Amino acid sequence: MTRCRAWLYTIICFALAGLVTGCWDGVELQRRAVVLMMAIDPAPDHPDWVVVSVQIARPQRAQPPSTGGSGSTSGGNKEDRPIAVVSREGRDVAEALQTIQLAINRVLFFGHLQALVIHEQVARRGLAAVLNPVAQSRVVRRQIWMFVSRERAEQVVNALPVLDVIPGMHFTNLFRNQIILRRQYDATIGGFRQRLVTPGVEPYLLGIDGMDPRLSAPRIVGLAVFADDRLVGWLPGDDYVGWALADSQFPRLDLTIPCPHGHGQFVVNVTRVRSRLRVMNPDAPRPKAVLHVHVHGMIEGGPCVQKEREADIQVLSRQVQQVLAKIIGQSIQKAQHLGTDVFGIGRQVYRMHPSAWHGDAAWRQTFPRLRVIVQVTTRLDYMQTYRQSALLYVDHEG
Structure with missing residues (x-):
């Protein structure tokens, strides 16, 4: 009985091997x-x-590659x-x-x-x-x-x-x-x-x-x-930075911010960005959206960064808020002018207000009329200090 079973297994293995096609379309x-x-x-x-x-x-x-003295490939x-x-x-x-x-x-x-x-x-x-x-x-x-x-x-x-x-x-x-x-x-x-x-x-x-x-x-x-699927324009420079901040795309970035009194610049090393978007009254003739962006980073230095007093830190924090709010607002306005919602605001309407969603074609007509309120908060560290700034509300109209 054992020998018959062994022969049966052998026949089954040979039969299955014949069904294996291998790499029929392989190329050397x-x-x-x-x-x-x-x-x-x-x-x-x-x-x-x-x-x-x-x-x-x-x-x-x-x-x-071999290189010459000028660094060009020979x-x-x-x-x-x-x-x-x-x-x-x-x-x-x-x-x-x-x-x-x-x-x-x-x-x-x-x-x-x-x-x-x-x-x-x-x-x-x-x-x-x-x-x-x-x-x-x-x-x-x-x-x-x-x-x-x-x-x-x-x-x-x-x-x-x-x-x-x-x-x-x-x-x-x-x-x-x-x-x-x-x-x-x-x-x-x-x-x-x-x-x-x-x-x-x-x-x-x-x-x-x-x-x-x-x-x-x-x-x-x-x-x-x-x-x-058609290219309509570009978001270069600060417009690109504003889009990335609004879309929580920066895990780490150095931003150059002008000093509050116009004497030089200081550097903020951004370690984390978190944004939150809320759309209100999407069926209104001119709907409104609130974009809140929270930036966490460290002040690295500059001519206007000389002391670590709380008042000085607050002044620099407000300056960062104002500059970033302006950059984000201008980026949104540029996208509205081009008629492309790369920020995904319409996606929030589709998810949170399905009854107000009338398709991508209709949203492309609505997006340029959208009124976006940008809210920026910052949490900045500097020289062993830790401060959290208050909200800054900037109303950017498209």
Whole structure:
């Protein structure tokens, strides 16, 4: 009986082994073209076409770059570069990628894609159709960075960094150091598509402008903001800072604040930001929202920071409140002028007042009329002292 059972188990194992298909669609590594970065630019001769550029790794050339006295990479010969960039144009991204595939002797593989750079002109047309060939791929990670470039996006994938032999990893690591976002997923391809289908909130991407010649990397200049899937404008500089404070996006940031009496500046190291939003009377002709932002940080120093008396700390706290309230209010006004609710105020209406929610199209008409009251509180530390300031109410009308 035991022998019969052993034979039965053996037959079952052989039968199950025959059902295992293995890697039926696998491709040998030597036949893969590993894409690290991709750029999408408008075609110069066809206004509605695109030029797609892919940065392909060349592992056999991945050696530490030699640098001259000026710090520039000496590997100017294309044969010595650790990457190869192939560009083709087409009526859409899918056609351009197909043309690239026919032009090389390896199979394009996007499993190691690190970043996607899109030219401003292409983003203004709309990104839903542009992203489909990439986003629908089963091997593309949803956490890849997306950027909107004011300059030619092909310049980014063609740049060879000084400090790393793998450009895609160099750029993504540099971006992580530069980007002060707590929810970094929102600036990726997955976050963009998620915000695109979430009621009451508009998507955004990080904006870059030109290349920093010292690091051979693009400069981040702020937010590229969208209405639906179309780029409508930018939130640079203080507008970007105001948005980030309102959206609780700063886990750590140094802010430069002018001294109360106009003599120099002092620095506040922000360690935590917490915001709370409340919408009232969303069905009114001009609805109102109250945005409360609490900033916790430390006063690090400056010409107006000389004593640790309580009165002096209170003066500096009020100055921080006034400056941050103004920055946040101006950022909201800029978004209202552009007609894009990247702050997610409409999302609060959708969640808390469902009967007053009439869809994204209706909210885009209401958002510019919204009256936002900004409330700022600060909790600042300095030289072993600990003080909490009072509320400051600033009414910013859109």
